[in-house]
Amino acid sequence: MRIAKVRGTVVSTYKEPSLQGVKFLVVQFLDEAGQALQEYEVAADMVGAGVDEWVLISRGSQARHVRDCQERPVDAAVIAIIDTVNVENRSVYDKREHS
Amino acid sequence: MRIAKVRGTVVSTYKEPSLQGVKFLVVQFLDEAGQALQEYEVAADMVGAGVDEWVLISRGSQARHVRDCQERPVDAAVIAIIDTVNVENRSVYDKREHS
Amino acid sequence: MRIAKVRGTVVSTYKEPSLQGVKFLVVQFLDEAGQALQEYEVAADMVGAGVDEWVLISRGSQARHVRDCQERPVDAAVIAIIDTVNVENRSVYDKREHS
Amino acid sequence: MRIAKVRGTVVSTYKEPSLQGVKFLVVQFLDEAGQALQEYEVAADMVGAGVDEWVLISRGSQARHVRDCQERPVDAAVIAIIDTVNVENRSVYDKREHS
Amino acid sequence: MRIAKVRGTVVSTYKEPSLQGVKFLVVQFLDEAGQALQEYEVAADMVGAGVDEWVLISRGSQARHVRDCQERPVDAAVIAIIDTVNVENRSVYDKREHS
Numbered sequence: 001m002r003i004a005k006v007r008g009t010v011v012s013t014y015k016e017p018s019l020q021g022v023k024f025l026v027v028q029f030l031d032e033a034g035q036a037l038q039e040y041e042v043a044a045d046m047v048g049a050g051v052d053e054w055v056l057i058s059r060g061s062q063a064r065h066v067r068d069c070q071e072r073p074v075d076a077a078v079i080a081i082i083d084t085v086n087v088e089n090r091s092v093y094d095k096r097e098h099s
Numbered sequence: 100m101r102i103a104k105v106r107g108t109v110v111s112t113y114k115e116p117s118l119q120g121v122k123f124l125v126v127q128f129l130d131e132a133g134q135a136l137q138e139y140e141v142a143a144d145m146v147g148a149g150v151d152e153w154v155l156i157s158r159g160s161q162a163r164h165v166r167d168c169q170e171r172p173v174d175a176a177v178i179a180i181i182d183t184v185n186v187e188n189r190s191v192y193d194k195r196e197h198s
Numbered sequence: 199m200r201i202a203k204v205r206g207t208v209v210s211t212y213k214e215p216s217l218q219g220v221k222f223l224v225v226q227f228l229d230e231a232g233q234a235l236q237e238y239e240v241a242a243d244m245v246g247a248g249v250d251e252w253v254l255i256s257r258g259s260q261a262r263h264v265r266d267c268q269e270r271p272v273d274a275a276v277i278a279i280i281d282t283v284n285v286e287n288r289s290v291y292d293k294r295e296h297s
Numbered sequence: 298m299r300i301a302k303v304r305g306t307v308v309s310t311y312k313e314p315s316l317q318g319v320k321f322l323v324v325q326f327l328d329e330a331g332q333a334l335q336e337y338e339v340a341a342d343m344v345g346a347g348v349d350e351w352v353l354i355s356r357g358s359q360a361r362h363v364r365d366c367q368e369r370p371v372d373a374a375v376i377a378i379i380d381t382v383n384v385e386n387r388s389v390y391d392k393r394e395h396s
Numbered sequence: 397m398r399i400a401k402v403r404g405t406v407v408s409t410y411k412e413p414s415l416q417g418v419k420f421l422v423v424q425f426l427d428e429a430g431q432a433l434q435e436y437e438v439a440a441d442m443v444g445a446g447v448d449e450w451v452l453i454s455r456g457s458q459a460r461h462v463r464d465c466q467e468r469p470v471d472a473a474v475i476a477i478i479d480t481v482n483v484e485n486r487s488v489y490d491k492r493e494h495s
Binding site for chain 2: 007008009010011012014015016017018019024026028038040041042043044045049060061064065071072074075076080
Binding site: 108 | 201246261
């Protein structure tokens, strides 16, 4: 999985029928120190993440093991909203300090 | 998924039998600000996107969860025609301004 | 999928039993203008493409949806021999001009 | 698979229900000489690896063939804790020298 | 698939139970001219390749279609030991000249 930050949304009315009701978020990947990378993805969000929240993104066919996405053509999904990231016993991110 | 712009078509008569009737589009990936990237893909299109339209592309085995593609060897598909893209509450793209 | 040009062959006698009879082609990926990229792949060929022909390559688990490859450990396959490639209403490639 | 070193943890309370009880590790990929690469991944850990241990990471849909992960949306998992790495008959890593 | 050269081994005692008896090889990818690339992978080997042999590597979920790997979390596998590689009717590699 990858760590990412929610940056925006994509809206589409004309789409695969199975995608009705699926929310699409624009997410930007972060490195292990929390620095933004020049890498973006559009991910299906069934967890309910908000802009600026840190999330875990799962990609490829595994993305469909998110609730209600089994038969949907999504190749990236938000699987968790991150509380904390620790690297070498140092806190890189703590959600409480960002709310 | 990735944001892309439709740029052209690929036509093939001599192909896997299961691909009869599948339309192939040449798409160019865009970054989150709508700038063209030097990355192209050929995607199966069951949604009916036109040249210059912004679309969402799903890749890998998930591409086959598009209608009628279950048993087809496609690894990239158009899953939606994009209406709007918003990043940090700023409109990056609105289809109505491009029609 | 990706556009590629057939460049050569790989032969192997000592291999997974399920691969008996599968032909392996060395293909070089092309960009949307038909320029050769420094990216190669070895693809299973059930379509019968020849050296210098332009082909469509499908990669990942989708490659096995090519005829007779369901249970074979191939992660790249030729799915079509290309007739034409058009980008922004300009012909990039036409097979008849290359035969 | 890829060789990696465990560098930290990610904790999330608000996540896909199927992910309850799954431990997430931040791992950094290493090259064949054991040098750290600027590539990070978050992997599910069902093996019980500790910080600084060298591990084998499997990615993509194969990651779910780890115990208890069949229906979980994980796209990267720790599949083994490495004892030794040898390249060209030279020892690159031996766990006993690092405990 | 990718062409690679066997460079070494990884040994692990503490691993996913399903991986008992699986041999892990360190392989280095080669370009179409046989030049070594700075890209390494650890692949499961059910074919019995030796150090310095040229092999074909299949990656992603297709790797599990190698014998006895159906339910194993391997995302890369040796599927063939290469006899010859020809590019543009020129011999790039012939196993007999290397034994």
